[in-house]
Amino acid sequence: MKVRYYFIALFLLTAGALQAQEYLTGIQINEEVAQKAKALKAENNQHDKNTTLRSPALTLPFFDDFSVSSIYPDQQKWEDNFVYVNQHFAYSPPNMGVATFDALDAQGKVYDNANWIDFIADHLTSVPIRLDSLFSPIARKLTPADSVYLSFYYQPQGRGNDPEPWDTLLLQMAYRTGDTIYSHMDSIDVLVNGLYVMTPADTVFPGDTLWAPPGYNPNVFTITYTRLVWDDWTTVATDSVMMPEIAWETAWKAEGSHLSDFQQLHGKSFLQVMVPITDPKYFYSEFQFRFLNYASIANNNIPSWRSNMDQWNVDFVYLNYNRSTADTTYRKLSFSERAPSFLKHYQSMPYRQYRADISNSQARNVEMFITNLDKVEHNTKYSYKAVEVNGNHSFSYDGGSCNLLSYYEGGYQNCDHCKPHACPDVTSYFALDYDVDTMSYWITHYISDSSTNNSLVDSIKFHQGFYNYFAYDDGTPELGYGLEPAGANLAYQFTVNVADTLQGLQIYFNRTKDNTNEFYFKLKVWRDNNGEPGQEIYSQEDMKVQWSDGWPYQFFYYQLDTPLVVTGTFYVGWEQYQAGSLNVGFDSNNDENERIFYTIDETWYPSNFDGALLIRPVVGAKGLVGTREHKANTAEVVSVYPNPAGSFFRFDQSLISSNPGDRLVVYNLMGAVVKEQNLQTSLVQVDDLPEGLYIVKMRSRGNSYIAKLIIHH
Numbered sequence: 001m002k003v004r005y006y007f008i009a010l011f012l013l014t015a016g017a018l019q020a021q022e023y024l025t026g027i028q029i030n031e032e033v034a035q036k037a038k039a040l041k042a043e044n045n046q047h048d049k050n051t052t053l054r055s056p057a058l059t060l061p062f063f064d065d066f067s068v069s070s071i072y073p074d075q076q077k078w079e080d081n082f083v084y085v086n087q088h089f090a091y092s093p094p095n096m097g098v099a100t101f102d103a104l105d106a107q108g109k110v111y112d113n114a115n116w117i118d119f120i121a122d123h124l125t126s127v128p129i130r131l132d133s134l135f136s137p138i139a140r141k142l143t144p145a146d147s148v149y150l151s152f153y154y155q156p157q158g159r160g161n162d163p164e165p166w167d168t169l170l171l172q173m174a175y176r177t178g179d180t181i182y183s184h185m186d187s188i189d190v191l192v193n194g195l196y197v198m199t200p201a202d203t204v205f206p207g208d209t210l211w212a213p214p215g216y217n218p219n220v221f222t223i224t225y226t227r228l229v230w231d232d233w234t235t236v237a238t239d240s241v242m243m244p245e246i247a248w249e250t251a252w253k254a255e256g257s258h259l260s261d262f263q264q265l266h267g268k269s270f271l272q273v274m275v276p277i278t279d280p281k282y283f284y285s286e287f288q289f290r291f292l293n294y295a296s297i298a299n300n301n302i303p304s305w306r307s308n309m310d311q312w313n314v315d316f317v318y319l320n321y322n323r324s325t326a327d328t329t330y331r332k333l334s335f336s337e338r339a340p341s342f343l344k345h346y347q348s349m350p351y352r353q354y355r356a357d358i359s360n361s362q363a364r365n366v367e368m369f370i371t372n373l374d375k376v377e378h379n380t381k382y383s384y385k386a387v388e389v390n391g392n393h394s395f396s397y398d399g400g401s402c403n404l405l406s407y408y409e410g411g412y413q414n415c416d417h418c419k420p421h422a423c424p425d426v427t428s429y430f431a432l433d434y435d436v437d438t439m440s441y442w443i444t445h446y447i448s449d450s451s452t453n454n455s456l457v458d459s460i461k462f463h464q465g466f467y468n469y470f471a472y473d474d475g476t477p478e479l480g481y482g483l484e485p486a487g488a489n490l491a492y493q494f495t496v497n498v499a500d501t502l503q504g505l506q507i508y509f510n511r512t513k514d515n516t517n518e519f520y521f522k523l524k525v526w527r528d529n530n531g532e533p534g535q536e537i538y539s540q541e542d543m544k545v546q547w548s549d550g551w552p553y554q555f556f557y558y559q560l561d562t563p564l565v566v567t568g569t570f571y572v573g574w575e576q577y578q579a580g581s582l583n584v585g586f587d588s589n590n591d592e593n594e595r596i597f598y599t600i601d602e603t604w605y606p607s608n609f610d611g612a613l614l615i616r617p618v619v620g621a622k623g624l625v626g627t628r629e630h631k632a633n634t635a636e637v638v639s640v641y642p643n644p645a646g647s648f649f650r651f652d653q654s655l656i657s658s659n660p661g662d663r664l665v666v667y668n669l670m671g672a673v674v675k676e677q678n679l680q681t682s683l684v685q686v687d688d689l690p691e692g693l694y695i696v697k698m699r700s701r702g703n704s705y706i707a708k709l710i711i712h713h
Contacts (some may be wrong), residue, residue: 020488020600024479024586024609025163026103026308029511031106031552032476036071040081053655057128058144059135059287061320066097067334072106073099075126077417077697079221079288081106082122083314087338088476088589089158091259092269092315094371094407095334096460099124101169101293102160110308114297120164121295121310123362124360129319131277131287142321148277149323150289150461153270153315156257159478159588160311163256165307167310169292171252171273174288175281176244181242185220188213192232204228212238248290251275257312260380272314274325289319307480307512314521329375329408332456333447336412337369337460338474338589340424342386342443347474350500350619351439351466357497358429358669365425370413370447372404379450380404380413382421386443386464388431395428401450421447430466433466434667434695435635435706440465468620472595472612473587475553480510481613482581483598489602490584491526491533491571492615493595498672500619502538502564505572507547508585508614519582521546521574523558529570532604533597538564543574553585555616571597572617585614635704640684644710647687655700656682666709667695686711 057495064077072081083099083705090098101122105111113119134142142148150171156163163169190213203211205227215331216238228234232359252275263269277283300625316330341347343354344363354361372378382399402418404410415423430441441464449456483490525538540561576582588611596607640649652665657679664684666675674689679700691711698705 020598020605021249021484022598022607022609023482023484023581025482025581025583027108027477027480027510027585028307029085030104030108030308031511032071032086033104033106035108035552037081037107040072057130059133061318062126062129063320064320065095065316066099067095068097070097073614076318077127079125079127080123083124083180083291087713089160089311090155090270090315091158092369093155093313093315093336094153094270094373095332095336096338098155098158098315099291100158100160101291101310101314103295103297103307103309110297111295114295116296116298117292118164118296121293123290123292124314125290128286128288129181130285131283132285134321143281144278144280144283147323148319148321148323149327150251150275150317150319151272151323151328152291152317153272154254155270155313155315156254156311156625157259158311158313161309161479162258162302163293163310163312164296165255165257167256167296169254169256169291169293169312169314170250171275172248172292173251173277173278173282174246174248174290176284177247179245180242183241185237185238186239186241187222187235188216188232189235189319192228192234193230197228197230197232200230201521202230210234210236212236228311243651246288249290254421256312260684268466270313271354272316272328274323274328296629301602329406330373332373332458333378333380333404334371334373334458335369335445335447335460336371339443339445340366340368340458341462342366342430342464346470346472348465348467348469348471350468350470352620353470353497353500354430354466355432355434355669356672358432361425362429365423367415367423368421368445370404370421371407371411372413374405374456375406375408377406378404378456380421381448381450382424382446384424384443384445386428386430386441389440389442391431391433391439393431397424397427399424430464430667432695434697435704438465440467444679454554462614468503469616469618471616472590472592473585473614473616474589475508475586475614476589477508477553477614478586478588479586479611480581480583481586481609481611482583483581484577485600486576486578488598488600489524489575490573491524491597491599492573493528493533493569493571493597494617496566496619497571499565501621502560502566502570502572503618503620504557504559506557506616506618508555509547509555510583510585511547512583518545519576519578519580521576521582523560523574524572525566526562526571526573528571532606533571533599536654537570538562541576547609553614555614556617566619572615587614619677635706636696638698638705638707640707640709644707644712645686646711646713648683648685648708649704650684651683651696651698653682655679655698655705657700659701662698662700664698666697667697669693669695687713 066085069085085099087096103121135138208224210222220237222236290575293312297309325435342363366593379401381401385396387394399420402421413422443462446459516551521543523540525541526533527535527537546556548556590612591610592612593607593610596605640651663677668674689711694709696707696709
């Protein structure tokens with residue numbers, strides 16, 4: 001299916017009023033791949049291509065689970081760069097990292113020959129492999145009797161677009177036909193002195209013929225296109241290089257399907273395939289295999305629909321001898337999904353908003369996806385550690401040991417069997433620093449077997465950011481979200497814990513070919529009305545779809561002309577002036593569809609698509625937009641006494657000040673001011689405050705001071 005639609009009644013039969021329609025499309029440009037291609041091109045330009053030699057053939061075993069390489073395949077194992085190696089598009093994979101086949105080329109753009117008729121899109125071609133010989137434990141000839149199998153996991157669609165039945169995935173193997181064909185012309189660099197330019201007074205002109213130097217094929221010549229004089233160097237052809245003719249034969253293929261149909265048919269999200277290699281023609285010194293996919297895109301007469309389609313995911317490619325159809329397991333423990341946010345609702349939220357209600361902002365527990373790909377049960381250990389970036393705070397968790405069944409028998413570790421591993425508690429709050437505007441943590445999760453040498457290990461990381469925006473998304477769009485027709489409104493729900501100032505919106509619109517979605521729209525903000533958008537409280541005309549220069553996936557900041565104070569639940573979005581998708585980024589990995597609403601009249605409809613929009617409200621102080629830790633003037637930590645305090649506490653008398661602007665302020669853990677006084681006395685009465693933990697901040701003679709206070713009556 002090329003574009004996914006939901007029609008919530010195209011026409012009202014009583015009034016004939018056109019209704020809003022939402023749809024998802026693939027992205028037209030993969031910015032990660034585009035950036036990688038640009039960097040690789042620059043790197044290649046710095047090297048002499050004539051010195052590039054083909055790597056020697058690999059020996060068995062051949063294995064790649066795509067957990068190490070990123071964006072492009074491992075060039076030690078694969079010859080081309082067409083597939084996208086990522087952790088975004090797979091749904092419930094056995095392992096982190098897959099190779100995704102789609103309709104985008106090695107530069108991250110839709111193939112030039114892409115059409116609504118299926119065409120050959122991506123290739124993933126192995127480097128040459130020694131399938132003629134074994135070298136360990138002893139060198140000997142390899143034959144079909146050695147039971148050679150090539151296995152792999154595959155999945156249609158994943159978190160992308162489902163391939164049609166004719167959009168197939170194929171495995172092909174190369175063999176020699178017995179014929180010899182021309183490959184390329186060999187060449188060398190030579191000094192022209194005495195060879196083509198006989199004296200310093202001689203000149204070779206463009207169009208002249210340069211015969212191969214002595215010792216090379218005398219029948220080969222080069223036509224020069226440059227003027228050559230004494231002491232010049234030039235490149236000349238020396239001989240034709242011939243090579244054995246190679247043909248490709250299809251060994252396996254699968255028809256495209258929707259992921260849900262695939263799951264219903266096979267009872268799993270990924271299926272492992274075992275392909276025996278028995279034909280003697282494959283057992284030679286430079287054997288190769290390749291995967292390729294057929295794709296077809298929507299009608300290319302409509303530019304906004306000319307986008308990525310027909311995803312396939314491939315994982316765990318393994319070629320070896322002495323295998324059988326039962327050889328389907330791997331001695332590996334693995335995290336199979338990306339690390340989660342420790343926040344209850346958001347991937348990231350403003351630090352001030354977190355501090356205002358930490359108990360309702362932080363998740364009680366998180367879900368981990370852990371697999372045992374071995375054929376036997378393993379006793380495993382799980383833990384995590386959160387470490388403040390550029391700070392001193394950290395906390396950790398030890399989930400102890402649990403038995404983990406084989407993935408093929410029990411799937412992922414589950415909460416009923418081992419809650420401390422599959423659904424670990426978040427054991428501590430993040431630091432409460434009232435002199436910091438932003439803060440972030442690296443949260444690292446660890447899994448290992450319980451053996452003394454911990455031979456099976458894996459880890460994943462999550463960057464928990466507290467900046468000046470709210471984000472449901474992870475920053476990477478798998479798809480694009482759009483509305484029809486002109487006049488359609490989109491509203492996205494957010495909630496602040498305490499009143500704050502909305503300064504603007506960070507929005508990521510997918511880049512499209514020729515910027516076909518470069519439309520104007522009206523930015524809007526609404527109040528809440530019982531869980532859906534209510535009264536419009538702000539609008540700003542003539543906003544335009546724009547992109548930031550930084551790649552990949554840099555949000556564009558739309559600043560409000562007049563900052564707006566928001567409380568409780570509010571909605572941000574737009575009204576579009578014309579038909580056609582604005583193509584806002586859509587994150588398929590984090591589902592917040594109950595917070596997405598759309599309309600063209602007075603009736604709001606919740607979204608039918610599982611995912612999150614790449615739209616982020618920016619709140620707080622004007623001008624702070626970004627993700628860097630921003631510190632206010634550093635406060636000196638001081639002591640107050642007694643601590644815990646009953647009815648009063650004191651601070652050091654050296655901080656006493658008669659300056660009217662010097663103050664002492666006491667905050668509760670919600671960030672609210674509960675007491676304030678001048679610094680003319682060091683005695684502070686707190687008998688009216690309930691028991692608990694408080695933050696004391698003082699400003700004395702231009703310096704800031706801070707202390708933690710416990711009140712216990």
